[in-house]
Amino acid sequence: MKFTHRSYLFVPGDSARKQEKANSTGADAVILDLEDSVAAASKDAARQLTLDWLQTPAVMARFVRVNALSTGRTAEDIAATAPGQPDGYVLPKCESLADIAETAALIAKAGSQAPILIIATETVRAVRQLMRSDWSHPALGGMAWGAEDLAADLGALSNRCDDGTWRASFAMARACAFLAAKDAGVAAIDGPYTALKDTQGLNHEARAAFAEGFDGKLAIHPAQVPIINAAFKPSADQIDYAKRVVDAMAQSGVAALDGQMLDQPHLLQAKRILDLGSRE
Incomplete structure (x- = not known):
């Protein structure tokens, strides 16, 4: 299955208010986040709130971003939310085809057939694997990339040059994720634009990604959604x-x-x- 959404809006899994607000954002898909946006003490509560919202009607596709396999929480995240029948799961810090297969097995064990969107550039190991391996898997629907976790793993002080372009390592990671997604026949999803007030920069980056062949883009604020949706449609x-x-x-x-x-x-x-x- 290849995802066809333009905009993927992250929403904290522990905020019922923001989940309800997501219905009016116009996002093609919402990613209910159980990982980075949820404090450790709130993760169990976030699972229940996420399940509650999944069990109510919504106008967009809904994904669940689970905690990374290395945390030991992934299986419980999936088991707790699978009854809500999410449209997909997002696996962060994915480093290999084996990680995809392991996650697919956990989803199947929970009684779901939800496809997977992976974030495949958050560690140096993941980036190095992208051009070494065939990442094709029946459960894979899309591959996204992100620069923030990779910067932390690299020890980089910044991921962009003064003119706003990506520094070399991050540009390479983006290209590797894009090519691996295309090779696997799944959606290639561009990473988020973190300068929330720079709408012009977001518009430029989103339109450039669409022209390059990306299928959609991650959003981290509702105000970014209409800009992304417009950018990912032909004139x-x-x-x-x-x-x-x-x-x-x-x-x-x-x-x-x-x-x-x-x-x-x-x-x-x-x-x-x-x-x-x-x-x-």
């Missing part, structure tokens, strides 16, 4: 041009349009744009 001009490409190639494997030679890769790209443009 009217792009849709119009894609229609012209399809029409021009209807009778032949190659064609010319506006002085440019077209062949099958252009047709595939045009069809993808039309497919994306048809989604709500």
Whole structure:
């Protein structure tokens, strides 16, 4: 299964108020977080609040981010929330195909078939594994990346250069996660933009990610959702041009349009744009 959502909004698993507010954000998917946003003393309560909200109607897909396998809490996180039938589980600090398989087994043991979205660049070991291994797995629906935990593991003082671009190690991690997702045939999800007040920067980064081929982006504040949703949809001009490409190639494997030679890769790209443009 490949996820098709544009925006994935993190919501603390221990905040009923923020969970209820998520219904009006317009997010394609909400990630109910049992990991970083929940203090150790509140983790058990967060499981129950998350289950309670999963058992009420919602207008978007709902995922549960469990605690990392290394914490020993993953199995209980899944068992406690599986009765709410989440649309997927998010596995942080995923370092290998074996981690995916272990998590899939825990989900199946809990009586669920929910697919998995992994965050695959939060440790140095994970990044090094991304280009070494085939990460394909029947339970995998998407791969995301993030820079904050990786910075901590690297001992980096910052993850971006003064001009806002990623420092070399983080740019490489992002590219590795993107390529591994595409190779596995699952959704490639861009990481969050942490400068909450910089809407222009978020818009630029989200549009660049869409142009590169990413399928969606993580959000850490409700105000980021409409910007991401708009960025991950083709413009009217792009849709119009894609229609012209399809029409021009209807009778032949190659064609010319506006002085440019077209062949099958252009047709595939045009069809993808039309497919994306048809989604709500």
